[in-house]
Amino acid sequence: MADPVISFVIERTGDLLIEKIVFLKGVRRQVERLKNDLVRMRCFLKDADQRQDEEERIRNWVSEIRAAAYDAEDIIEIFASKVEFFTKDEGLVTKLTYYPLKIVKLCKIGKEIESLQMRLNDIAASREKFGIKNLGEGTTTHGEELQWIRRSSPFSEEKDVVGLGEITKSLVAELLKEDRNRRVVSIIGMGGAGKTTLAKKVYNHADVRERFNCRAWVCVSSSYDYRKMLRAIIKQLNPITNELLDMLEKMEEEDLERRLYQDLQDKCYLVVLDDVWEEASWDCLARRAFPDVGTASRVLLTSRNRDVAQHADAYRHPYELKTLGQEDSWQLFLKKALGHGANAGCPSDLEEVGREIARRCAGQPLAITVIGGLLLGKNKSKTEWENVLNNFGAYLSRSQSEAGKISEAGAILELSYADLPANLKFCFLYLGLFPEDSVISVRKLIGLWVAEGIMQKRDAKNLEETAAYEDVERLCSRNMVQVAEMTVDKRIKSCRVHDLLRELAIRKAEDENFFQINDTRDDEISAKSRYLAVHSLPQDKNYFGSSTPPLRSLLFFNIRENISLIFKSFRKLRILDFENVRMYSNLPKEIGEVRLLRYLNLRGTYIPRLPLSVGCLRNLQTLDIRSFDWEVKVSNFIWKLESLRHLYADEMECDVPLKIEGLRNLQTLSGIRFGDVMHNNMITLTSLQKLGIVVTERSETDKLCMHLSEVGSLKALHLCFYWGGRWPQSLGGLSKLHHVTELKLVGLDLRMLPPDFPPNLSRLSLKDTCLEDDPMPVLEKLGELSFLKMNFAFEGPQHMVISRHGFHQLKFLELNSLFDLEEIKVEKGALPQLQCLRIRRCRRLAKLPEELKHISTLDTLELVGMPKDFISGLDADLVSSVPNLRIF
Structure with a gap:
């Protein structure tokens, strides 16, 4: 870990010299000397990085260099930001007034740099004592940069599954047994053995989908949240509405248990509990939430712990997923390392070394998958594979003194980590x-x-x-x-x-003091932490004690209660993530003193107002203030955030027209009101790609489109209508937007489609628009349209017709919650390029159009929340003609 952190910090120190040279004239020579000292220290890091696992004092030596490099960057950035803040865009009087203060600060930074150089001298002096050699300027520890050969992802992992055929059949048969009692079927095995992969194969098996009229999947894990689990299952059993989400958020445990019990009590259900670690987590659900009322329901459980499985159902032996046999290991290795299909061979010169690598993976699918992915990016040469095998042997010999196969797999994972650039x-x-x-x-x-x-x-x-x-x-x-x-x-x-x-x-991160995770209420926060993730608030409200750590990143996860920070103590922060921390109060104005902040996430915090001091955050790149159905008052400072790239909001309210022009780095802007857009020269936003505008019934969209027509970088436009009443009557002018390729219209009572669309439109999304007429005759003529998504989009027509040769470029079509739709007619020759059709919760739809079976390009058909009669009535020829059928 020495190289990544220190190399990046040294490079950034050089960048800072260039960027801030006007502010560093008085100490430029000292800064350059500091950078050169760090560069020289980097020459010894390759040897140190290869040996720091062997000796703790070498790890400490590397850690000292890293701390010095971080401190160097902090000193320069903090000083430059202060000088820049007081002198930028100000008059001569202000600059003259600040000049004496600048001299004082130059003297201070000079002393701090001298102190750092003394630290580096001491570190350098201790190098020889540790026997660390200069191995040159190289900054990678293992091999070359990965050749980017494969762009396919491991997401569709089903195609590479081996050795699970028989156990899948047995599990399916077990689930389908004629037994009216609720039964628990368990899969056990070591971590990485493929338990979740097997469970997914069974869960999505056609016979299983047909048997159970109610299915849900939840991952439990070692640090489960019981209420969160209950809510997750309930959401899968019911249509998702804002009312349901709000209700579930307010429910206590007993209420959630009662609700889940009611949802399941008359169903033949299958629930998968993936990765159950403790007996207690099973007891919580089984005793109170899963009814056993003679409906032949089943629970499929995966666990690393045999005791958990036997505790869940003492009358049944769990299915143990053992490690793969030699031949199955070899076949999986070939697929992962060479990217070949089934039964493909291995080059003869690689087979011997390849089989030895596969053998050392000890039959563990995860280990084979990871090391196969490592080899896939390398040259297919015997020398390259032998190099991996030899390094692998060193890790393996170290791990054999530990705890058997799990540690062997850990050694493989460590090798894959070591090989990363x-x-x-x-x-x-x-x-x-x-x-x-x-x-x-x-x-x-x-x-x-x-x-x-x-x-x-x-x-x-x-x-x-x-x-x-x-x-x-x-x-x-x-x-x-x-x-x-x-x-x-x-x-x-x-x-x-x-x-x-x-x-x-x-x-690895803990070995290198890279970050700290606070995940229990008893954890103490280290005074040396640079990166801190808070998963659980400490009991002591004085989170950071008497000494404040030099944090660069502070992230909160799953923290709902309000927290208070003394922002003056965190002036080195670059990242502050408060997502879903329910504040419901104004952000303290002291936030403006965190001048180095680049990322501020306030999503879901429900703050009423952003303080004016946020305008002092000149380095801010991302600002997220989205909170569903919540207006955030914003003082008129956005124009000062010259580094801003992404501003996410649902709706911003400002007492005066919000000034944004001149933000040349801004790429994403959402939640801005129509009037504020019209008051700004949008052409000055030269990087703007995505724009989300809140319109009202008085908004003149033809003038808006004319206003935006010369913003050449604009690719995506979202118009959101949140207010009562009707959409703007003059929803026209869209044809002027030649650069726009993505359009999203959101809001009630649009009633009819716009008179025109952007001529190069390729993606269109309609949500909550309540159209009165079938939109297909208009939309199917959009020549460049490849993506169409309709969600609560129309309520009038019961029939939808796609005519001959309609949508000749469309590749994806989603029809979601069209509750009045009864029939879809697709004429011969329509949708010739369609690849994916997704239908969600169209509950009155009787059947799919027969013409779909003749669309040779159709690869995926997804059916979500559709009635049982609809599913049972699916045309067998159609189902067999679609390679990927997914029913949820």
Whole structure:
């Protein structure tokens, strides 16, 4: 971990010299000397990084360099930000007044840099004592940068499953046995053995879907939240409405148990409890929430602990998922390491070394998957594979003194971590901050990584965001991270980290003092923490004690109660994430003193107002103030946030027209009112790509479109109508928006489609629009349209007709909650490019159109929340013609 952190900090120190040179003239020579000292220290890090696992004092030596590098960056940034704040955009009098203070601060920073250089001299002097050699300027510890060969994700892992055929049949047969009593069927095995993969195969088996009229899946994990589990199951059994969500949020445990019991009591249900660690977690649900009333219901349980399975049902032996046999291990290895399909062979010169690598994986699917992903990115040469095998042997010999096969698998995972390039190591460790079993938004992850400054800066616009997304893909391709959800256009929307790999990230991070996780109320917060994730608030309300840690990132997860921080104590913060911390009070004005802040997440905090002092955060890149159905009052300071890239809001209210022009870095802006847009010269927002506007019935959209027509960077426009009454009568002018390719219309009582659309529109989403006429005759003529999503979109027509050759470019179609729709007619030749059809909760729809079976491009059919009669009446020929049928 030495290289990623220190290399990035040294590079950033150099960038700061260039960016802040005007403010550092008095100490430039000292700063350059400090940077050169750090660069020289980096020459010894390759040897140290390879040996720090062997000796604690070497780890401490590396840790001292890292702390010095961080302190160097902090000193320069804090000083430059203070000088910049007082001198930028101010008159001569202010600059002259501040000049004496600048001299004092230059003297102070000079002394701090001298102190740092003395620390580095002491660190350098101790190097020889530890026998650390200069191995050159190289900054990677194992091998070359991963060749980005495979873009496919491990999300569709079913195609690579081996050795589960017989046990799947047995499990399905067990679930379908004629027994009216509720029974528990358990799968046990070591971590990474494939328990969840097997459970998914059974859960989605056609015979199982047909038998059980009610299904739900919940991941329990070692740190489960009982109320959260109950809510998760209830949500899967009922249509999701705001009323239901609000009600569940307010319910106590007993109320949630009673509600779940009522939902299940007359159903033949199947509930999967994945990754149950403790008997107590089973007892909570089984005794009070899962009825046993003669409906032949089943619970499928996965656990690492045999005692948990036997406690759940003492009359049945659990299905034990053992490690793979030699041949199954080899077949899985080939699929992962070479990307081949079933029965594909291995190059003869690689087979011997490949079989030895597979053998050393001890039959553990996760270990094979991870090391296969590592090899997939390497040259297919015997030398390359032997190099992996030799390194693997060193890790294996160290782990054999520990605890058998689990530690052997841990050694494999450590090898895969060691092989990551420097920036991917940093990114992987950062994922360890998130709670166990988290589904992590990739958009959020990108914002965090960019704010950390770990993405390489290049010339092209938005490349930092692009590089961050590519790093997510690389971690997925190496099977270090799992894809949780994909977008229609095959981009990763969310991801998760397998708990074995998360444990690895946490262990590595703790070894390197990289971050701290506060996940029990008894945890003490270290005075040395740079990155802190709070999963549980300490009992002591004085969270940080008498000494404040030099935090760069502070993230709160699953914390609902209000918290108070003394912001003056956290001036080194770059990231502050309060998501879902229910504040319901104004943010303290002292937030403006955290001048280095780049990422501020207040989503779901329900704060009434942003203080004027937020305008002092000149480095802020991401500001998120979304809270469902909640207006946030914003003082007129947004225009001062010159580094701002993303501003997310549901609706912002300002006493005067909100000034935003001149924000050249702004890429995303949502929740701004129509009037505020019209008061700004939008052409000055030269990077703006996504714009979400709140309109009223008085908004003149034709003038709005003319106003936006010259914003050449604008790609996505969302118009949201939250108020009562009707949409603007003149919803016109959209044809002027030649650059816009994505349009979303949200709000009640649109009643009829706009008279025109952007000519290059490829994505259209209609939500809560209550159209009175069938929109298909109009929409099917949009020549570039490839994505159409309709959610509560119309209420009038009972029939929908897609005519011959309609939608000739459409690839994805979603029809969601169209409650009056009874029939869909698709004429011959329509939808010739359709790849995915998703139908959700269209409860009066009798059947699917027969013409679908003749659409050769149709790959995926998803049916969510559809009536039982609809599912049972599916045409057999249609079902067999679609490669991927998913019924939820």
